[in-house]
Amino acid sequence: MKTDEKPFIWREYQKEISNDHYYFVRSCIRQNFFPGAEQVFIRIMTEDLGKDIFTDSEHTTCTGIGYHVDLVKLETAMTVIARQFALMTQAGYKNFLVSCVTSFGLYNEILEIWEEHPEIEEQIRQYLHKATGRVFEKPENLVHASDIIYKFKDQLAGSIRYRLVNSKTGEPLKVIDHIGCHYAKIFPDKGIGGAEYPCVLSGVVEAFGGRTINYPERRMCCGFGFRQYFLKSSRGYSLSCGYKKFKAMESYSPDLIVTNCPGCNYFFDRWQYVISEMKGETYGENGYGIPVLTFEELTALCLGYDPWEIGLQLHQTTIEPLLIKMGIDFKPNEKYKGFSGKELDKPRIPELLKVY
């Protein structure tokens, strides 16, 4: 793969990312799957970057999943999102920072609808006012959380404790970057690097010393695809997509998968166990899986945050092989201890996929 042409190709995909003062909306599913990821993002923003980030207990789901599986009407989704904007307006913010890629796509989709059809926006304003008495301003800047890490990647790279290199060999770690479909495939100009070769994660990986892998299924969906997974009858599609991805990346011996989407992260993590049980195949070294991290978890690890404090024990595919490669100082015995120091229950050990 040649990289000299990329600046030309990406010249139209330079995105405006505000510098400070963000109204943060969380992801529904991520708080359940990997709750440490969002929490550590807020810590990185405030403690490492010194930014003003407002988290609001009032905001709700964006309805994205319901909308994409045809359970929630578009008008309902728009009114709920109008309420989120009203909360932002009420809090005095203009920069809307989204944790979830599904939400990010939906916010952009609705803003685009309103741009094309001002009469629909007016109607939604009326619905919202009638239902809640609220009014709203549209965000001046709408970004995904991974955009922020990309924007400040060089600043963060200056203060990281662990680089994405093999501490024994000094070689860059081989990283699979997987971008959520709704990040840029709907609106290419809303993503850094466009839809085909978004660099929002690869840019961060390279800034931290790693090397991204270009592999044949790089742009393919992780398999979540709401209707694929949530409709039980088509769940096989979901798994087969994931299987294709793993088979395609296998020959490159990746050290790590990094994602910016809650669903992708979850499925890459969990499907490795399912595939090991169904096919007897594992894709990491020595029978382990390939560790899967969100971009915040990856950034936090590099910055020196304790892996258990940021919730990496909630990953089903064990991440210790990565910690060892990076030379991270961690305490294996504290993996399943709660904040109080009390030992929590340990998960059962699978038969095929090895865990520490």
Added chain:
Amino acid sequence: MYTDCVIIGAGPAGLKAGQLLHSLGHKVCILEKEEIPGGKLNIWYELFPHNESADGILQQMLADINYPIRTSIIIDSISRNSKGFLLRDQNGDEYRSRALLIATGFKPFDARQKEEYGYGIFENVITSVELEKMFKENKITNSKGLVPKRIALIHCVGSRDIKVGSEFCSANCCITGIKQAIELKKMIPDLNIYCLYMDLRLGGRFFEDCYKDSQVHHKIQFIRGRLSETNENADQTIVLRYEDTLAGRPAKLTADMVVLLVGMQPDHSILKLLPDIDERVGSDGFFGNGRIDQADQNSDNDLFFAGSCTGPKSIIQSTDEASEVAFRVNKYLKKRLHTSIQDQYDGVWIQHP
């Protein structure tokens, strides 16, 4: 230099018009930005549909030339008054003429805009223009210097594609693809060739024969399917994903090399120098409006266009148009013959912008 007509562009159209105007007794000068005359004829190896040598055709055209062709000329400015044109080049040389004929041709579509096809990203994705260079060097090899076993030719790259702002058909890529597929097969008999097309537009004379020949005698495989994206394998072979629209299903194909049949784009490099030209550029970006009923309306005008700068054309179509335009230039110049060239250049020059 004083002339009756300056022609910008020494491609097939410029050379043909120059030859005719000269034979009709007019003083002609051709200005060419490249180091050698011939335009795109210098790129092509053989021409469709009869596989004539492009170089042979060019030499035939140049053999008749006995008027000046100035090469490596970059025009800095074009001024005009009611009586004619004044052109200045990068060396400060001036060219005055009663009429100006633009024959600047086209530029190939920049395939990097179709990012999903991987041109400029993957070593083994090349354009039809680059394949012609390989033909001329008589060496078809992939990035590793190996002779390919499977090649895919992708039709309509930068043509009929609203996504990249080129909604028109370039008219020549289908037959170019077929011509190149046959040439490839002749050079590498064991090669498997796949042409991925939307639909085949083979309106030219003998084009359909070529198409049939490619299937019957050369076993070229045609797949009706629009490429969605390419990916690179670890060994630098290319995976193509497309929808086979006849079979009605998505499909994958691995090829050692992918050739993108790039469309023809308007070349606007001369546009900024031409006074009041905007109104004479069509919605597709090419000069003129392509209307038959208005073709003669410019007979009192001193600015003419010929060749593929007025729309996608084959070489024979370009030279045909150049012949017709040369006669219109002749008609215009004859009206002006009562004044000497020298007297004509009095007056105020207006330079654009």
